[in-house]
Amino acid sequence: MLNLSTLEPSADADEAPAIRGLDAAGLRVAIVSDAAPERNGVGAYYRDLAEHLRAAGAQVELVAPRFRAGRWYGGLTLPLPGDPTQKILVPPLSLVGRRLRRLAPHAIVVPTPGPYGLLGMHFAGRKRTALIVGFHTHFERLTDLFPGWRVRARIAQACLTFSNRLLFANSQLVLANTQEMVEIARSIGAVNLDVMGTSIPRRFLADTAPPLNPEVRKVLFAGRLAPEKNLDAIVEAARRLPQIEFQIAGDGPLRDWVLAQAADLPNLRYVGWVKRRQMLSLIDGVDCLALPSKVESFGTIALEAMARGRLVVVSAHCGITSWEPLNRGLFRVRDGETLADVLMRIGGLDRALRERKAQIARTAAREMNERNLAHWLEVLTRGQALTAHG
Known part of the structure; x- marks a missing residue:
């Protein structure tokens, strides 16, 4: 059974005030990610970002696989080399497309180079929507840490590097979380780059x-x-x-x-x-x-x-x-x-x-949290303007 419903903020989130001075009213953002919100740092990053953007008035759809009670939901599951507890999911094109068409986002954010991310890129290209890519993980540095999976990990790394190149080539901006990661993204092919901070729940x-x-x-x-x-x-x-x-x-x-x-x-x-x-x-x-x-x-x-x-x-x-x-x-x-x-x-x-x-x-x-949210809002607002004139 597929479960691709919008990730809603927790009830506890309403207890925290929005950051003063941030106004995202009217902004529509889709985050299309291969990382389940509960399973790793990338998933957590965009769950927290979505929570803050909603508090500032934006309409946000987080389109990602889900992991509940030991089971994965959101498409056909494939193993992740070196870590059997993580999965790569191939999402159903029609269902994800319906969610994105219903939102009609001003900007699409893609933080992962897997099937979900590539689908987000495809939709952005078809609808001439601004594409913002988040670059969080240098997979090549992780490959040598899985000696038992080295051949498969190398193949997977090559595929992910190719996917990153596609994402970078079709994006308006690539954001990385350190200057070192900016330089790695540049070496892979990214041109328009900036450094992003990190949000906190x-x-x-x-x-x-x-x-x-x-x-x-x-x-x-x-x-x-x-x-x-x-x-x-x-x-x-x-x-x-x-x-x-x-x-x-x-x-x-x-x-x-x-x-x-x-x-x-x-x-x-x-x-x-x-x-x-x-x-x-x-x-x-x-x-x-x-x-x-x-x-x-x-x-x-x-x-x-x-x-x-x-x-x-x-x-x-x-x-x-x-x-x-x-x-x-x-x-x-x-x-x-x-x-x-x-x-x-x-x-x-x-x-x-x-x-x-x-x-x-x-x-x-x-x-850091306040500066990062202000930066993201600036980036997404620029994306809104690009989409409006596209």
Whole structure:
């Protein structure tokens, strides 16, 4: 059974006010994405963006596959090389086309180079609608992390690069979340480029964040359980710091390995897959979020933890560190350090210094959210003008 209904904002979202000064009344936007809203950072990004745009008065359709109760909905499912927990879905052309024709969008946003994204590109070309492409993932850098799938992963990577070239060639603008990703997109063929920020769920900004504990007692990792996330660093830290409780939340190809490590370490707990609406309470319940990734184009979960006034540790490979206002609110793993070393360094700081760092992080995250939404509204309004004169 297909389920391609518009993703509606949660009831809790209505508790958060729209950002003052943003007015998107009359704007119609379609986001056509291969990423399910609950399954990865790209999906979460556009769910949050759609929520904020709706609050500003825009009419937004998020056309994407859905994942519910362990099942995928939205078309014919195909395996994703290297990660059996993720799928590529081929959507039904007629049903997606009806939704887009009914909306008659001023701009179509495509953040993924899969079948959904290519269908969004096709519709934009037929209707002479402005096409905005979001470039979030450099697939080639991930290929070497899946040695058992290397041949298939290389083939998939070649197909995705070809799709990206098509999307870039037919778009009015390509947005990437760091300058490094801008340069990668340029090397693939993008011409009109800009840097985008990242949105934060409205509840994360509206609800008062709880204060930090006097000591670092609980550390959280949340994300895909995959080789690029460097989960070994979490396990090694748990072995060295038995006084700290470590939690791992998410799903992915390393789930069984994580379960085995959790069974062996009393201070390591596998939380499992956490629904989006439950993520706020999970973050609020810890003192620190750790993201020791080997490859991370941005690191949305780190920004969300910053918005909740948590201490955040990231590796130098996380794109979020390239945003200097955000970088000031982060703890980075230095050369020669391990995650355990950083956590001990944080533990040795005066409590007032840790609280000050968390306050800097929360302020920077809120400002990033406001600037990003203003930027997106500017981009989409330009797209509206292009479509009107097309």
